Amino acid sequence: MSRFRTLSAVVSGVVFSLALVSCSVASPMPLPPAPSATSTVAPSGDGVLRIGTLFPSTGALSYLGGGQAAGVAVAVKEINDDGGVLGKPVEVFARDSGDVTTATIEASIADLVTARADVLVGPSSSVLAERVIPKLVAAKLPMISPAATSVRLSSMASNGYFFRTIGSAALEGTALAKTIGGGKARIVIIYFDDDMGRAVLGRMRAALAASGALVGVQKIDAVTKDPGPIVAAVKAATPDAVVFVSPFSAMEQNVGMITRLTAAGFGGAKLWLTSQNTADYSQALPVGTLTNVNGLLEGAQPTVAFSARIAAVAPAVTDLLYAEEAYDATILAALAATVAKDANGAAIARRLREVSAGGIECTTYRQCLDVLKTSSDIDYDGISGATTFDANGDTSPAHFGLYRYDAAGRFSRVGDIIAG
Structure with missing residues (x-):
């Protein structure tokens, strides 16, 4: 993860509220109180794809949250406009990842496990991604980061539960x-x-x-x-x-x-x-x-057309850094659940590599659904470019x-x- 940084002061006053974006997608019932951060309740696999987002709304990286949250919101709107996943609307639970100085992300993941999230999109920080990978493995909960670029992530033992739509810094x-x-x-x-x-x-x-x-x-x-x-x-x-x-x-x-x-x-x-x-x-x-x-x-680089799609859903968001990567992460998760015929986290993790490479190329969710009518093998190449996951969850080209x-x-x- 890289930042548009200023040396004179810590970035301030640029915190995008995730609520601005999440109000545009399906709004699930309020969650019960969060359990301890060590909860490992399995995802539901009940046919409803529930996406948990982990973008920063507090802390030093809060300026990165809005664009990524908006990317997810656009993707979910388009998925639901095209019939949802497995015939049901996708639901989104937006949670704060915080930054490396807090345990916010651990509490948020516990919250999302209780909410029966099937897949996570985020975080923006490589350090946070490294920190929570063991929790993903324990919960059998896949996570796709649009922004974590650390070279260390390529060699971490994620058991196939960590992916990223941004290239490794290497x-x-x-x-x-x-x-x-x-x-x-x-x-x-x-x-x-x-x-x-x-x-x-x-x-x-x-x-x-x-x-x-x-x-x-x-x-x-x-x-x-x-x-x-x-x-x-x-x-x-x-x-x-x-x-x-x-x-x-x-x-x-x-x-x-x-x-x-x-x-x-x-x-x-x-x-x-x-x-x-x-x-x-x-x-x-x-x-x-x-x-x-x-x-x-x-x-x-976000295109003019994609920027317009963001503006239609989240007009207050102007910084679109990693928005395209977040959009593609969401589409890939939906396609993995569709191909697996199961919105369970483990099923999604098993199919993510498959839908990212090797099959008939498709560039939108609707187009991929059309291909799946006659073929079980698709290759989603998204708006951030061709995305092919390897065994480490890395994507190439970058x-x-x-x-x-x-x-x-x-x-x-x-x-x-x-x-x-």
Whole structure:
């Protein structure tokens, strides 16, 4: 999960109420008091598909909730307009995921288990996704995240209950190699020694091995204070492009490294940032420092048509980050239940890979239902792009946006990259 972040202050005042969106879909009866977060009551499998959403309405990531909730709302409206699932309307239970500082998500999952949810869509945070996977396995409750990009999620033991419609951050390395290394560019990568940094480096190395385009690798970590020796080594390699992979949490180091690289002649179009350090630097760097610097962020770009569909259901929502991925997660869950002829969580989990790949391509719920009249094998390719789940619940290919900075230190989308 990446964020449109500002360095001057924590995002505030942008909390989208999930109630604005959930009022547009079926409204189940009020829930009884939540049990303890360790409840493992099995989903009902009574023929009604109940979707529980876990998007943030409180906490540091609350600004991400509205777009994803709206994506689910649009999908459910369209599913129900086309007859629902197994002849019954889909129901939605919206719950807060909170952020990593609270146990909100655990309480919400317990609440949703009691509500007999069959599948969960969310959360926005990779850390929260990692935290609750054991609960999914215990409850036999599949979860599809539209926004969790951590490379660690690919190797977690989810027993086939965790999926994501957003690509793993590791695929940024493939995307960068494809975009920068397509010609004869000489590339140096500076990477932070963490899971993501190592994964991006590994992908770039593999993709560029044949061409020899990767001419230098420099490692930094939490104790790296002086960027001078790193920049000197970069300069000695005489690269055409420098890729800088680091977490948002290392922002003091990020600012220092960007400043020194720019002074050494490796700023502007030569410098490439990645999803965790592509941020709003307008308050942190002098005007002009980032002019023409490139950035990469995961996720599809909402089309005008999809934006209009969102506006019809949730007119107050304007930030559509991960909305398309949330929409596709919902459609895939509905199709899995349809093919399984069972809205039970375990049945949905078993069919999610099947409906995402290998069959007759269909791009809408209605179209997929039409295909199922004559064939049992469909391949849903949604509005966020082709989605094919593997054995780890990862999706490929992954869709990234190419961004470019202006003189003020703000960035805007200028292109799209598909990798994987």
